[in-house]
Amino acid sequence: MRAFAYTRPTSIAEAVALLDRHGPEARLLAGGTDLIIRLRDGSLVPEVVIDLKRIAELQPGIREIDRRLVISATTVMTDIAADPRVAMHFRALAEAAAVVGSVQIRNRATLGGNVCNASPAADTAPALLVHEAIAVTAGPAGSRRIPIDELFVRSGVTTLGRGELVTAIELPIPAGRVGSVHLRRTRRRGHDLASVTLACAIDTAGVTRLAYGSVGPRPVVAVDATGLLADRTATPEAKAELLERMFADASPSPRSMRASPEYRLAMLRVLGLRGLDIAIERLAAAEGGR
Numbered sequence: 705m706r707a708f709a710y711t712r713p714t715s716i717a718e719a720v721a722l723l724d725r726h727g728p729e730a731r732l733l734a735g736g737t738d739l740i741i742r743l744r745d746g747s748l749v750p751e752v753v754i755d756l757k758r759i760a761e762l763q764p765g766i767r768e769i770d771r772r773l774v775i776s777a778t779t780v781m782t783d784i785a786a787d788p789r790v791a792m793h794f795r796a797l798a799e800a801a802a803v804v805g806s807v808q809i810r811n812r813a814t815l816g817g818n819v820c821n822a823s824p825a826a827d828t829a830p831a832l833l834v835h836e837a838i839a840v841t842a843g844p845a846g847s848r849r850i851p852i853d854e855l856f857v858r859s860g861v862t863t864l865g866r867g868e869l870v871t872a873i874e875l876p877i878p879a880g881r882v883g884s885v886h887l888r889r890t891r892r893r894g895h896d897l898a899s900v901t902l903a904c905a906i907d908t909a910g911v912t913r914l915a916y917g918s919v920g921p922r923p924v925v926a927v928d929a930t931g932l933l934a935d936r937t938a939t940p941e942a943k944a945e946l947l948e949r950m951f952a953d954a955s956p957s958p959r960s961m962r963a964s965p966e967y968r969l970a971m972l973r974v975l976g977l978r979g980l981d982i983a984i985e986r987l988a989a990a991e992g993g994r
């Protein structure tokens with residue numbers, strides 16, 4: 705590992721100034737579960753590592769503000785998976801957080817780190833996409849609110865500008881009921897990055913949001929507003945035909961060691977239909993419980 709300077713700013717302004725000064729030579733450290741591995745294997749050689757843990761404004765926490773759930777970027781997966789408001793309104797996110805790595809990883813891994821690492825296999829990404837999350841940032845020009853779909857570019861690359869960091873992820877609490885689910889395929893039980901991830905959310909208006917990851921350079925979201933996918937009387941064949949069009953942006957790499965493109969695409973179709981069934985059932989159960 706090459707030597708680097710280590711800093712622990714105590715304010716967001718200080719962190720932003722450091723990031724801005726050092727540009728690509730600086731790396732933020734949140735839980736470190738992605739960063740430390742890359743520092744050790746030499747795939748990242750920053751001059752300075754900026755630890756976020758001493759910043760009082762960035763303390764972990766989940767708050768409800770004006771019909772939005774605001775999750776601080778430093779909140780760890782364990783706390784997201786256990787939060788009753790996340791479970792009630794954003795079940796796909798609770799399920800995604802609950803399967804990241806192992807207990808030890810989930811106790812360190814932050815939501816901000818999962819998003820900003822921008823891995824196509826990031827488990828929370830599809831859930832955040834179907835729940836229409838917004839990344840709140842701080843940077844040299846002030847704060848921005850970026851729809852999560854506009855944040856991801858490709859593996860390791862986001863639309864964050866120089867000096868910018870994510871301070872929170874906001875989730876709009878839906879006015880009506882929503883049935884949602886997160887599913888994934890891994891090579892084995894226990895901790896493993898996903899070969900395919902999929903999240904599905906269906907609302908009372910019959911709008912279906914499907915997002916999938918690990919099958920291309922970035923996670924993708926597609927929306928069906930026709931009501932077909934949410935219709936429990938529609939045939940699997942009709943749904944599969946529409947899903948095929950919604951999966952058009954899936955382009956798995958033939959070079960991945962985790963799974964072949966053929967396997968990933970086959971599993972994406974399976975998870976798509978399965979996700980629809982579960983989301984429909986959950987929506988019906990939620991409406992029945994009103």
Ligand SMILES: Cc1cc2nc3c(=O)[nH]c(=O)nc-3n(C[C@H](O)[C@H](O)[C@H](O)COP(=O)(O)OP(=O)(O)OC[C@H]3O[C@@H](n4cnc5c(N)ncnc54)[C@H](O)[C@@H]3O)c2cc1C
Binds near residue numbers: 897
């Ligand atoms: C054994 C193991 C198993 C894993 N399993 C899974 C899994 O099943 N699913 C999964 O999705 N991931 C998995 N991961 C990856 C990792 O745990 C997650 O991506 C985690 O959420 C990263 O969060 P972190 O706080 O540790 O990020 P860090 O490692 O601290 O940071 C990751 C990257 O994001 C940047 N960053 C961090 N916070 C911010 C911020 N607020 N603003 C801007 N940039 C920021 C950092 O500079 C760095 O480039 C696994 C990792 C390990 C080691």
